[in-house]
Amino acid sequence: xxxxxxxGLLGAIALAAGALAGxxxxxGATAPASGDTAKxxxxxxxxxxxxxxxxxxxxxxAVPAADPPAEFGTDWHDPLTPDPPVTRPATRSCRVxxxxxxxxxxxxxxxxxxxxxxxxxxRWAKVVxxxxxxxxxxxYDRLGxxxxxxxxxxxxxxxxxxxxxxxxxxxxxxxxxxxxxxRPQPVEMLIGNVVNDTYTGVxxxxxxxxxxxxxxxxxPADTPDRVLPLTSPEVVTPRNTExxxxxxxxxxxxxGCEEYWYMTVPDAAPYSCKAADGPHREVRVSxxxxxxxxxxxxxxxWTGGWSNPFLWYVTPGPRAFDVQPILYDxxxxxxxxxxxxxxxxxxSVAGVPAGQSGWSTPANLLLWQxxxxxxxxxxxxxxxxxxxxxxxxxxxxxxxxxxxxxxxGGHRLTVAGYLDTSRGRVTTTVTRAVRTTSVHRWTDGENxxxxxxxxxxxxxxxxxxxxxxxxxxxxxxxxxxxxxxxxLRTVLSLGDRADTVxxxxxxxxxxxxxxxxxxxxxxxxxxxxxDQRHAVAATSARQQSYGSGVPGGCYDRTxxxxxxxxxxxxxxx
Numbered sequence: 067x068x069x070x071x072x073x074g075l076l077g078a079i080a081l082a083a084g085a086l087a088g089x090x091x092x093x094g095a096t097a098p099a100s101g102d103t104a105k106x107x108x109x110x111x112x113x114x115x116x117x118x119x120x121x122x123x124x125x126x127x128a129v130p131a132a133d134p135p136a137e138f139g140t141d142w143h144d145p146l147t148p149d150p151p152v153t154r155p156a157t158r159s160c161r162v163x164x165x166x167x168x169x170x171x172x173x174x175x176x177x178x179x180x181x182x183x184x185x186x187x188x189r190w191a192k193v194v195x196x197x198x199x200x201x202x203x204x205x206y207d208r209l210g211x212x213x214x215x216x217x218x219x220x221x222x223x224x225x226x227x228x229x230x231x232x233x234x235x236x237x238x239x240x241x242x243x244x245x246x247x248x249r250p251q252p253v254e255m256l257i258g259n260v261v262n263d264t265y266t267g268v269x270x271x272x273x274x275x276x277x278x279x280x281x282x283x284x285x286p287a288d289t290p291d292r293v294l295p296l297t298s299p300e301v302v303t304p305r306n307t308e309x310x311x312x313x314x315x316x317x318x319x320x321x322g323c324e325e326y327w328y329m330t331v332p333d334a335a336p337y338s339c340k341a342a343d344g345p346h347r348e349v350r351v352s353x354x355x356x357x358x359x360x361x362x363x364x365x366x367x368w369t370g371g372w373s374n375p376f377l378w379y380v381t382p383g384p385r386a387f388d389v390q391p392i393l394y395d396x397x398x399x400x401x402x403x404x405x406x407x408x409x410x411x412x413x414s415v416a417g418v419p420a421g422q423s424g425w426s427t428p429a430n431l432l433l434w435q436x437x438x439x440x441x442x443x444x445x446x447x448x449x450x451x452x453x454x455x456x457x458x459x460x461x462x463x464x465x466x467x468x469x470x471x472x473x474x475g476g477h478r479l480t481v482a483g484y485l486d487t488s489r490g491r492v493t494t495t496v497t498r499a500v501r502t503t504s505v506h507r508w509t510d511g512e513n514x515x516x517x518x519x520x521x522x523x524x525x526x527x528x529x530x531x532x533x534x535x536x537x538x539x540x541x542x543x544x545x546x547x548x549x550x551x552x553x554l555r556t557v558l559s560l561g562d563r564a565d566t567v568x569x570x571x572x573x574x575x576x577x578x579x580x581x582x583x584x585x586x587x588x589x590x591x592x593x594x595x596x597d598q599r600h601a602v603a604a605t606s607a608r609q610q611s612y613g614s615g616v617p618g619g620c621y622d623r624t625x626x627x628x629x630x631x632x633x634x635x636x637x638x639x
Contacts, residue, residue, distance in 0.1 A: 134628035138590075138601040141230035142630025143380045147387065148609040148623040149582075150616075152194050152237045158279040160185040164195075165212065165255045169269040174256040179214060181248060185279040188248040189286035192278040195220060195238045197271060202231025204596070205267025207369040207378075209319050210257030211428070212273055215246045216295040218428045220273075221315045221389035223368050224257060225382060226375045227267050228630075229596075236387045240275070242432065244289040247275075290432040300408040301431065303400075305441045308487050309434035309529075310400045313391035314413050316349045316363050316427045324424025327417070328365050328519055328542065329506060331471050335460040337508060340419070344458030345519075346475030346502045347417040349427065351394050353402065354410050357451060359394035360479050362500040362523040363415070365542055367560060373546050374556035376588040376603040380627045384562040384582040391430075395527050397494040398483030401444030417456060417475075438488025448482035448495070456502075468507040468514070476501040495528045507545075516545030533569045548592065555589040568614070578613035604628050 160182035167175035181187070197212075197220065205227055212220040219240050225232060240247075257269050280286040290311075294301060303310070318324040323339035330341035351359040366385055369378040378386070396411075403409050413427040436442050456475035463469040482495040504519035523538040544558030561583050568576035588603035604627070611621040620639035627633060 132631050132633065134631035134633060136602075136629070138376060138379075138599070138603070138629050141228045142232075143627065143632050144232050145225045145234040145380055145382060145387075146607075146625050146632065146635075147382060148607050148625050149388075150609065150611060150621045150623070152192075152239045153617055154194065154276075155191045155278050155284045157191055157281050157284050158185050160277045160279075162275045162277070164214070164253050164273040164275055166272045167255060167270075169208075169210075169257040169259045169271070170261040172256070172258040174254050177253045179251045179253050181250070182277050185277045186281075188244065189280050190241065190244065190247075190277050191280040191284045191287055192239065193241045193244070193247060194276045194278075195240045195273065196276065197222065197236045197273050198233070199224060199235070199272075200231065200233050200270040201225075201227040201267045203227060203229060203266035203268075205259070205261075205265050205269070207375075208257050208259050208269065209317070209368075210255070210271075211315075212253075212255045213295075214243070214253055215249075215251035216297055217243060217246050217293055217430050218295070218315055219243055219246075221317065221391075221428075222257075223386050223389070224269055225369050225387075226379065228379070234387070238388060241287045242289050243293055244287070245291060245293045247277075291435040292431075292433040294431040294433065296411060296413070296429040296431060299410045299412050301403075301411050302406065302408050303403045303431065303433060304435050305404045305406050306436045306439050307400045307404055307433045308397075308436040308442050308485055308492070310396045310403070311432040312351050312359065312394040312396050312411070312429055313432065314349060314351065314361075314394070314427050314429040315389055315391045316413075316415065316425065317366060317389055318347075318363065318415075318425050319368075322422075322424045324418060324422065325368070326371075327363075327424075328504065329515075329517060331506065332458050332460060335469060335471060336510065337469070338512065341417065341422075342419055343417055343456055344471070344473050344475075345417070345504060345506070346456035346458075346473055347415055348454070348475075348477055348500060349392055350414050350416055351396070351429075352410075352412050352414070353396065353399045356449070357479060358396055358399055358411075358481065359496075360477055360498055360500060361392045361394065362502070362521045362538070362540065363392070364390070364562070365519070365521065365540055365560075367542075367558075372544060372556045372558055373554060374588045374590070374603075376590055376601045376630075377556060377558065377586040377605060379603075379630050380632065381584065381586070381605045381607040381625055383560050383584050395494070395496045396431075397485075397529070398446055398448075398481040398496060400442070401483055401485055402446055404442055404444075416454070436487050442485050442487055444483060444485035444491075446481065446483040447493075448480060450480045452476075452478040463510065468509055471504075471506040473502060473504045473506070492530050493528075495526075497526045499524050513548045514545065515547075518543045531571055534566065535569075536564060536566045539563045552592045552594070553589055554592045555587070557587045558585070560584040566613075576614040578615055579611065581608075581610040583608050602629055 208224045318327045330339045330345045331337040367383040415425045454477040458473040461470040478499040480497040484493040501522045508515045519542045521540040526535045541561035546556040563581045586605040590599040590601035606626045608624040622638035624636045
């Protein structure tokens with residue numbers, strides 16, 4: 067199975083990473099309700115006031131179970147994820163079309179945005195981005211991004227189409243970008259694509275924003291006062307900043323080995339994807355050359371990943387359609403940045419071989435300002451960093467057996483600082499620790515290739531008397547085997563879990579859990595035309611959310627498919 071993952075046999079994401087270096091977070095992708103595969107009509111642009119409480123038909127609804135075919139045909143169900151729809155207030159709404167484009171190459175869409183006038187001017191209750199897409203024929207999965215005024219607001223990837231065509235959609239709460247949304251802005255969108263006699267799929271998309279007014283008992287959302295894109299390393303922040311976050315849309319992508327960074331091996335091991343220090347990666351933020359934040363990257367599997375697109379035709383892996391940014395609390399550094407001078411805020415990915423490309427890390431700064439002070443002063447009082455660790459041990463294969471690579475890595479950082487605000491002195495302490503453990507097994511020739519991996523990212527932020535602790539765990543366990551008759555089988559499970567607890571003093575005042583899981587088993591005949599693959603696949607995707615911030619305190623949805631047919635769509639809450 068010599069490098070199916072990298073050369074793109076039916077699966078590698080094909081894009082030019084350099085073209086997307088400037089190329090978004092949270093909530094879900096949905097499909098038309100009740101399993102309807104009809105194409106979504108594309109509405110005209112402009113600002114469209116809606117009736118109070120109007121909600122686009124984007125939420126999840128039960129899909130009746132159907133009898134699956136014996137193998138994949140020329141059509142299958144439109145892509146679905148079990149993620150919850152974005153909640154919306156029952157207030158006046160206005161819709162604006164941001165972009166409408168057909169992507170057939172690497173030419174970006176460029177347009178302009180004007181804020182709506184019928185739902186307030188800046189203090190909205192919520193703003194929801196929706197991306198609707200269509201594609202048919204034959205095409206790889208492609209990476210895309212959408213920027214507004216230079217601020218990345220969405221990073222996404224596309225599903226691979228059926229010959230008969232598919233539609234899909236993605237929703238995201240972008241209320242936190244209010245600062246950018248209040249003014250006219252340039253819009254740029256790119257989904258890099260290649261269309262020719264073989265790859266025929268033109269990607270047709272429309273992006274819209276729906277604004278919900280703050281009125282009656284519905285208050286405006288609490289949002290950053292300023293949003294600054296890190297389009298260059300040097301940045302000047304407002305001198306009265308009292309809270310500072312960075313968000314980084316980090317993706318290993320580009321069709322090379324960093325797309326599968328978690329499978330790389332040291333140079334001595336006989337494998338087709340090399341990295342001198344092995345697969346341990348960290349996404350780091352520095353301020354003026356000093357480490358200010360670290361995080362574990364999420365191991366995104368795109369919709370052609372693990373050599374087997376049949377795993378992802380209907381149920382993509384977690385975050386594949388909605389790449390969530392990594393958040394860093396940089397408030398301990400606010401006093402340093404408040405001096406009115408330019409400072410360097412930079413993002414890097416540790417573990418990537420020197421000089422090797424393959425990562426995109428566009429970033430934004432989110433700032434809250436103290437209305438009662440023109441200048442907020444303070445100091446960085448603590449910076450404690452453990453020595454980063456990352457080691458891989460290769461055990462060569464005995465004749466007829468497997469090679470094995472055992473990897474461990476970790477890093478810990480604590481920073482603290484205070485600010486003298488108009489409400490008194492506020493101290494912020496941030497501790498973050500990441501850890502990687504993985505076992506990679508493969509045979510000579512890579513006809514069998516398997517990985518069991520676990521990443522943890524634990525964070526504690528104390529601001530004044532309030533502490534928020536978040537424990538993130540990402541898992542990957544699977545293998546691909548090329549057997550007799552070129553039958554290629556992939557069995558894979560993925561996990562994406564976060565547990566958050568908020569304390570005020572010693573008293574717990576909030577708790578939540580988000581747990582996204584995926585399992586799949588798919589087989590097809592490799593190295594033959596599409597109609598001779600005789601592909602079969604069974605997949606299951608489940609999203610569970612509990613606790614604070616979840617409507618009703620519970621959300622639990624499972625989608626199961628066989629041969630591209632939805633066989634179950636269950637809600638348990």
